[in-house]
Amino acid sequence: MSTTRTDSLVELAARKQLPYHQFTDVATVEWIKANRPDFPPAWPPPLRPTTKALVERAAIPTRWLAEPKLADSIHGHRHGLRTAVLAALLADWRGWDERMTATAVIAAAVHDCQRHHDRDDQGHGARAAVWLAANAELVWSHFGLSPHTRRVVQAATAVRLHEVPYDAFSAVDQVDYARASRVCDLVKVADALDRYRLPKLSWWPDGQFVREPAFEQLKPLAYDLVVTSEAAFLAGASSAEAVAFAVAEKGLV
Amino acid sequence: MAVEIEMRARFDKETHDQLVALLMEKAEDLGQDDKHIYFFVLPDQLLKVTDNKSAGTAKITLKNSKIGQGSAFGETEFPIAQQDVAAAVEVFNALGFQEAMHEAFNFRRNFNFKGIEIAVKWSEAWGYHAEFERLLTDDATAAAKDEAVAEITDVADELGVTLMTEDELAAFTAAFEAAEQARKEADQSPAEIH
Numbered sequence: 301m302s303t304t305r306t307d308s309l310v311e312l313a314a315r316k317q318l319p320y321h322q323f324t325d326v327a328t329v330e331w332i333k334a335n336r337p338d339f340p341p342a343w344p345p346p347l348r349p350t351t352k353a354l355v356e357r358a359a360i361p362t363r364w365l366a367e368p369k370l371a372d373s374i375h376g377h378r379h380g381l382r383t384a385v386l387a388a389l390l391a392d393w394r395g396w397d398e399r400m401t402a403t404a405v406i407a408a409a410v411h412d413c414q415r416h417h418d419r420d421d422q423g424h425g426a427r428a429a430v431w432l433a434a435n436a437e438l439v440w441s442h443f444g445l446s447p448h449t450r451r452v453v454q455a456a457t458a459v460r461l462h463e464v465p466y467d468a469f470s471a472v473d474q475v476d477y478a479r480a481s482r483v484c485d486l487v488k489v490a491d492a493l494d495r496y497r498l499p500k501l502s503w504w505p506d507g508q509f510v511r512e513p514a515f516e517q518l519k520p521l522a523y524d525l526v527v528t529s530e531a532a533f534l535a536g537a538s539s540a541e542a543v544a545f546a547v548a549e550k551g552l553v
Numbered sequence: 554m555a556v557e558i559e560m561r562a563r564f565d566k567e568t569h570d571q572l573v574a575l576l577m578e579k580a581e582d583l584g585q586d587d588k589h590i591y592f593f594v595l596p597d598q599l600l601k602v603t604d605n606k607s608a609g610t611a612k613i614t615l616k617n618s619k620i621g622q623g624s625a626f627g628e629t630e631f632p633i634a635q636q637d638v639a640a641a642v643e644v645f646n647a648l649g650f651q652e653a654m655h656e657a658f659n660f661r662r663n664f665n666f667k668g669i670e671i672a673v674k675w676s677e678a679w680g681y682h683a684e685f686e687r688l689l690t691d692d693a694t695a696a697a698k699d700e701a702v703a704e705i706t707d708v709a710d711e712l713g714v715t716l717m718t719e720d721e722l723a724a725f726t727a728a729f730e731a732a733e734q735a736r737k738e739a740d741q742s743p744a745e746i747h
Binding site: 442532535536537538540541544545548549551 | 566567587589604606607657658660675676677680681739
């Protein structure tokens with residue numbers, strides 16, 4: 301019996317033995333539930349009808365992934381979908397217009413699609429940005445929209461910079477960021493909020509790495525989306541169904 | 554062939570939660586019964602391969618009518634081993650039904666209330682919904698079928714649930730099938746650039 305098949309992600313993380321491809325398990329979801337933080341009252345999150353429509357299209361085809369083995373892994377469809385949902389909520393919260401909201405949701409949905417593995421895959425953001433720019437027509441059509449150059453550049457910039465901490469920005473990064481700062485900030489926040497899926501408390505969402513005043517208010521919802529969708533997936537739902545169920549359970553659609 | 558009298562309702566999350574709370578109080582809770590279902594939508598029939606995820610069993614079902622074509626469904630059903638679900642789906646696809654196939658996971662909890670089996674469910678296509686069902690023998694008279702429909706309607710009324718009409722069911726399933734077809738066609742779109 302192999303180690304990777306029998307040990308939970310939590311146990312493997314504690315031993316610093318997480319494999320390249322990481323799939324959640326019952327023990328890890330139970331561990332996440334047992335470590336529910338003492339949250340303040342949850343922020344009620346109504347989604348606008350146009351934003352709901354974006355969320356309903358946010359499941360991307362597995363063939364868009366650089367590594368199809370990651371479809372159901374901790375950086376796979378469930379993470380991409382939850383990040384898109386959180387981006388949608390944030391955009392609505394900020395009162396963004398439909399195009400700007402779509403730019404953020406699309407960037408969030410594809411931000412990890414060119415990962416090769418679940419560990420520290422340096423450069424996956426840059427690869428996904430190039431991929432998104434090359435496939436803009438395909439991706440925007442998937443969301444029922446047409447790509448406009450400015451929006452594609454903003455989304456691709458957010459995708460490229462999502463893996464670069466603010467304090468590690470190069471001069472080039474700073475220039476790019478200045479052209480798309482709002483979308484970049486939002487995708488970073490949405491991505492960070494979904495860190496409740498990770499099997500170590502020190503990796504969970506931390507407001508010091510993002511620029512979002514409402515970060516603390518969003519944590520309970522982000523946590524519940526992780527717990528409900530991960531449990532649903534382990535019960536047998538597909539990744540897309542699992543997140544759709546979690547979104548319904550939270551009354552977002 | 555048994556005859557199933559089956560009626561449905563769709564509702565929002567709030568109504569779902571109220572219904573479950575009411576059933577937990579008043580009905581017999583038959584437990585969680587999650588299913589992964591492979592549907593083959595044929596011109597006048599519905600073929601299903603069901604993987605009973607919670608129960609650890611599986612079955613093949615043929616219904617001689619589709620949703621939206623009346624509440625009485627003749628039903629032939631037999632169990633298969635859970636590990637044979639994939640092979641069963643493969644056989645039906647190989648027989649030419651692949652174009653008519655779609656699949657869905659159903660979160661489902663069953664209750665028995667006044668002799669009516671009530672399945673409270675969620676699926677991606679239907680959202681929150683419930684199925685009210687009475688099983689009759691194959692020689693059930695038209696009067697017995699009408700009586701079963703009346704019993705289901707009374708139970709739904711008592712629980713505060715509005716049942717869908719046949720027209721609503723037909724419209725909903727037609728819209729779903731069209732959306733599913735559009736999704737399949739979109740899946741044929743050009744491959745991305747690497």
